[in-house]
Amino acid sequence: MHLSGLEYAIALCAIAVxxxxxxxxxxxxxxxxxxxxxxxxxxxxxATLVLLALPLSTTxxxxxxxxxxxxxxxxxxxxxxxxxxxxxxxxxxxSGNALAVVVGAIALVGVGLxxxxxxxxxxxxxxxxxxxxxxxFGTAASVGGPPVALLYQHHGGPxxxxxxxxxxxxxxxxxxxxxxxxxxIALWHVVLACALTPAMVAGFWCSRRLHGHVDRGFLRPAxxxxxxxxxxxAIVNGLL
Numbered sequence: 001m002h003l004s005g006l007e008y009a010i011a012l013c014a015i016a017v018x019x020x021x022x023x024x025x026x027x028x029x030x031x032x033x034x035x036x037x038x039x040x041x042x043x044x045x046x047a048t049l050v051l052l053a054l055p056l057s058t059t060x061x062x063x064x065x066x067x068x069x070x071x072x073x074x075x076x077x078x079x080x081x082x083x084x085x086x087x088x089x090x091x092x093x094x095s096g097n098a099l100a101v102v103v104g105a106i107a108l109v110g111v112g113l114x115x116x117x118x119x120x121x122x123x124x125x126x127x128x129x130x131x132x133x134x135x136x137f138g139t140a141a142s143v144g145g146p147p148v149a150l151l152y153q154h155h156g157g158p159x160x161x162x163x164x165x166x167x168x169x170x171x172x173x174x175x176x177x178x179x180x181x182x183x184x185i186a187l188w189h190v191v192l193a194c195a196l197t198p199a200m201v202a203g204f205w206c207s208r209r210l211h212g213h214v215d216r217g218f219l220r221p222a223x224x225x226x227x228x229x230x231x232x233x234a235i236v237n238g239l240l
Contacts, residue, residue, distance in 0.1 A: 087139025
């Protein structure tokens with residue numbers, strides 16, 4: 001699996017924590033586990049986490065599928081299609097470090113504006129824009145969660161988790177297809193993802209026990225805090 005026994009144990013812990021967070025608030029697996037996996041084996045990214053995130057996002061969506069916000073979701077997915085191409089184009093013409101700083105700064109500005117401005121009305125334009133920005137950021141700098149999460153921050157937990165889960169499941173398929181086309185998924189990535197799956201399943205199972213606590217006034221602060229963490233981490237990564 002290209003990991004030692006100790007490294008594998010550390011990766012299992014990181015995946016479990018990330019799965020708990022994503023299963024609780026709708027995103028967070030890549031944000032929390034990618035830095036750890038990058039230290040253990042940078043060649044495992046992004047393929048391993050993309051493969052792991054797909055079943056997690058799918059099961060998150062199915063668990064509360066009755067609450068999916070279907071109409072805005074369609075526009076978010078339509079926005080994600082050109083967002084994939086935009087993210088690839090940005091990577092080709094931009095410095096990775098500079099891009100990470102810019103994306104992180106935009107995420108922090110988005111959090112700040114979310115705190116001081118009224119809720120954004122979710123309509124066709126805002127949904128498509130969030131889908132486009134999320135997929136662009138996710139493809140270019142692995143910071144795709146905050147845009148769509150901030151759009152839904154004032155909604156209830158079931159709506160956020162199920163809608164974001166469906167969005168990330170579909171966009172995850174797009175990412176896997178793109179990685180396959182450019183030859184960035186190898187057999188050992190699949191083996192490693194399968195080996196880490198028990199931790200993902202355990203984290204997802206535990207997250208269900210946190211829904212009642214998170215949904216009682218903690219969901220929006222958690223989204224804002226995790227989005228700010230994503231932005232700050234991207235900036236630090238770019239600067240260092």
